Each structure stands twice: as C-alpha cells, then as structure tokens.
Amino acid sequence: MQYLPGALNGRSNVSTVRTFGIRMNKISTPLAALLLVVAAAAFPATAQGVVDGDTISIKGKTYRLYGIAAPEEDQICADGWPAGFEAEAYLSRLVEGKTVVCTPVDQPDRAETDAICHADGVDVGAAMVTGGMALAFVPRSARYITQEEAAAKAGRGVHRHGCVAPWEWRARLAPPKP
Numbered sequence: 072m073q074y075l076p077g078a079l080n081g082r083s084n085v086s087t088v089r090t091f092g093i094r095m096n097k098i099s100t101p102l103a104a105l106l107l108v109v110a111a112a113a114f115p116a117t118a119q120g121v122v123d124g125d126t127i128s129i130k131g132k133t134y135r136l137y138g139i140a141a142p143e144e145d146q147i148c149a150d151g152w153p154a155g156f157e158a159e160a161y162l163s164r165l166v167e168g169k170t171v172v173c174t175p176v177d178q179p180d181r182a183e184t185d186a187i188c189h190a191d192g193v194d195v196g197a198a199m200v201t202g203g204m205a206l207a208f209v210p211r212s213a214r215y216i217t218q219e220e221a222a223a224k225a226g227r228g229v230h231r232h233g234c235v236a237p238w239e240w241r242a243r244l245a246p247p248k249p
Contacts, residue, residue, distance in 0.1 A: 124158030125205055127166060127173075127188065127195075134173045136196045137185040138212030140237040141205040148234040157228070158204040165198050166190045178211075185211070203228020206236055 120128040124141025127134055141162070142154035166188075173186040188195045199205040200218040206229065207215035223230040235243070 121159055121163045121166065124155060124162055125196075125199065126183075127162070127171070129171060129173060133183065134175075134186040134188060135183050136199065136205075137176045137178075137187050138208055138214040139196045139200055139205040140208040141199060142229060142234060142237050143240055146234070146237065146240050148229070148232040150232050152232040152234070154229055154232065154234045158199070161202055161204040161228075162195070162199060165193070165195055171195075201227075203230050205229075208238075 125136045141158040144155040146155040148154050169190040171190050173188040176185045178185045200215040203222040207219040
C-alpha cells in the first residue's frame with residue numbers, strides 16, 4: 072500500500088491511497104463513522120416480519136399501516152372464510168423479499184407508530200385495500216376510499232365474503248361495560 076499526497080497539501084480529511092495499483096480515497100475515521108450512521112438511517116430495509124394484517128416489523132420497529140383496518144387474526148366471516156389469516160398472508164406476500172420504506176404519520180394520540188409503507192415503491196396500504204384484504208379506516212384517513220370502492224365493486228376479499236368490519240368485530244368481542 073502506498074500513500075500519495077492528498078489534495079490541499081495533506082490537510083484535508085481525505086488522502087489518496089494506492090492499493091494493488093488502484094487509486095482510492097481514504098476518509099478519516101470520524102467522517103467514515105458519520106457516513107455509516109447517515110447511510111443506515113436513510114436506506115430502506117427488507118420487512119422482517121408481518122405482525123398481523125395491517126402491521127409490519129422492520130429492524131425491531133413496528134409499523135401499523137396508516138389509514139386501513141385489516142381483519143383481526145382470528146376473524147372468520149359468516150361464510151367461514153378466515154379473513155384474518157388471509158389478510159396476514161396477503162400482506163406477507165406484498166412485502167416478502169422487497170425493499171420496504173415506512174414514513175411515519177404524526178398521530179400524537181396513538182401509542183403505536185402509524186406509517187405509510189411502500190414495498191418496492193408500491194403503497195402497501197393501497198394494495199391491501201385494493202385486494203379486498205383491508206378496509207379504508209376513515210376515522211383516521213380518507214386516503215384509501217377509492218380503492219375500497221373498487222374492491223367492493225369487484226367483489227374482492229372481505230367484500231366477496233360479507234365480512235364484518237374489523238372495528239365491529241372487535242366491538243362484538245369486547246366485554247360489556249358495566
């Protein structure tokens with residue numbers, strides 16, 4: 072390895088190194104560490120897991136898909152179709168092996184992180200609603216109403232099987248208030 076004089080008479084953070092006849096720049100250790108931290112925060116990741124039909128986990132952080140409500144894990148429709156299982160499996164197929172980028176949405180009244188997530192550039196929430204595997208959750212956002220109307224018209228997923236909305240399903244299972 073041979074060091075060559077750096078630009079600016081050797082006073083810059085970058086010096087030139089010749090290794091195996093290839094000329095490369097050598098960056099100072101603090102600058103290299105800073106670049107690694109910035110790169111790790113800026114680059115998208117592959118989804119590590121699907122928690123349920125509207126929640127994914129990336130690098131230990133859990134994101135709930137903003138503006139949608141998927142059937143609960145144990146939710147079964149009146150005709151016996153396992154809506155919760157199917158929604159979770161569909162979400163898995165949407166994100167599996169893809170680059171996923173989640174942008175948190177400011178929801179100060181919520182403990183969990185709501186986010187709009189894209190898998191290889193495709194809006195995952197929109198895909199879930201379009202596929203009939205989730206409903207637009209209008210109390211939080213009107214973002215996916217058009218996709219829900221299209222899925223209902225085409226009879227996809229929960230619309231084909233006459234499933235109860237997830238929020239109604241949860242309300243039926245909740246113990247009565249005294």
